Amino acid sequence: MTDVFLDIDGQPNESLSIISERLEARSLSGKFQEFTKKYFDLIKVDNRTNILELGGGTGIIGRNFIEYKNFSGKYTVSDLSAELLKYGKQKAKRQNLDKVLNFKQIDAMANEISNKNYYDIVIMHTLISHVPDPKIVLTNAIKHIKKSGKIIIFDADYETLLMSSGDKKLDDIVNNAIKKGCVAQPKVMREIPKIAKGLDLNLINYQANLLFEAGEADFFYGMGKALSTAVVKSKQLDEIIAKEWISKLEKSIQRQTFFGMCPYITYIYEV
Numbered sequence: 702m703t704d705v706f707l708d709i710d711g712q713p714n715e716s717l718s719i720i721s722e723r724l725e726a727r728s729l730s731g732k733f734q735e736f737t738k739k740y741f742d743l744i745k746v747d748n749r750t751n752i753l754e755l756g757g758g759t760g761i762i763g764r765n766f767i768e769y770k771n772f773s774g775k776y777t778v779s780d781l782s783a784e785l786l787k788y789g790k791q792k793a794k795r796q797n798l799d800k801v802l803n804f805k806q807i808d809a810m811a812n813e814i815s816n817k818n819y820y821d822i823v824i825m826h827t828l829i830s831h832v833p834d835p836k837i838v839l840t841n842a843i844k845h846i847k848k849s850g851k852i853i854i855f856d857a858d859y860e861t862l863l864m865s866s867g868d869k870k871l872d873d874i875v876n877n878a879i880k881k882g883c884v885a886q887p888k889v890m891r892e893i894p895k896i897a898k899g900l901d902l903n904l905i906n907y908q909a910n911l912l913f914e915a916g917e918a919d920f921f922y923g924m925g926k927a928l929s930t931a932v933v934k935s936k937q938l939d940e941i942i943a944k945e946w947i948s949k950l951e952k953s954i955q956r957q958t959f960f961g962m963c964p965y966i967t968y969i970y971e972v
């Protein structure tokens with residue numbers, strides 16, 4: 702089993718558009734977007750602040766940041782996926798954000814980095830759970846940052862993720878396939894304090910937010926549909942099982958019996 706987010710450009714075209722649309726949709730409104738704004742509130746910026754997002758995908762977090770903070774400094778969206786960056790670049794241009802928002806292909810796992818001690822803030826918004834070695838990524842983030850700069854790590858404890866249609870057997874199969882096929886590091890947020898300590902980072906703030914839905918499933922229906930389809934397309938889940946599960950999920954929403962939860966955590970470190 703491999704995490705589809707490790708190689709987005711290597712996924713079938715259909716998965717690429719499912720992933721980019723899902724990344725956009727989950728951050729355009731609702732609780733997930735609220736959690737993001739909660740950590741935005743903890744970040745002080747001015748028009749000289751230089752931000753790097755590692756694993757920034759389509760740039761939706763950057764666009765939200767600019768709008769919410771009325772930000773006029775520099776926000777660089779970087780990602781491994783050329784396709785997501787292309788999508789994001791076009792979107793930023795259409796929204797006239799291309800003066801503040803720029804796009805750069807960076808492998809957060811690379812041995813060498815350019816632009817050392819260059820940024821004031823590095824944001825990793827649901828990146829660290831998808832990389833093969835979180836310590837390497839964090840080490841690289843530190844190299845990018847100026848002295849006293851901040852590193853923000855926002856991610857989920859995916860080990861705890863549960864989307865329950867009420868059919869226990871199907872829920873087990875699909876939730877496990879999603880965790881294995883979409884999250885390389887489902888428990889990484891439990892290990893971050895130890896990894897960060899080993900890298901001499903100072904924890905200056907943290908937050909926890911539970912994304913919980915009962916009966917309704919505004920967030921989890923989109924998540925369940927997109928991620929189960931992505932694991933089907935990457936041949937890590939049988940299509941018939943995924944379809945049956947989605948249909949059970951829909952029934953549980955109609956009957957208002959759906960249960961879903963996922964804890965999201967933010968760590969803010971100073972270098």
Ligand SMILES: C[S@@+](CC[C@H](N)C(=O)[O-])C[C@H]1O[C@@H](n2cnc3c(N)ncnc32)[C@H](O)[C@@H]1O
Pocket residue numbers: 706707708709724725728755756757758759760761762779780781782785807808809810825826827828831832
């Ligand atoms: C779940 S997405 C998050 C995207 C964006 N931060 C957001 O929240 O919309 C994870 C992203 O990490 C990227 N990624 C995975 N491995 C990477 C690596 N080694 N270096 C840079 N980006 C990577 C993927 O291409 C993907 O865009």
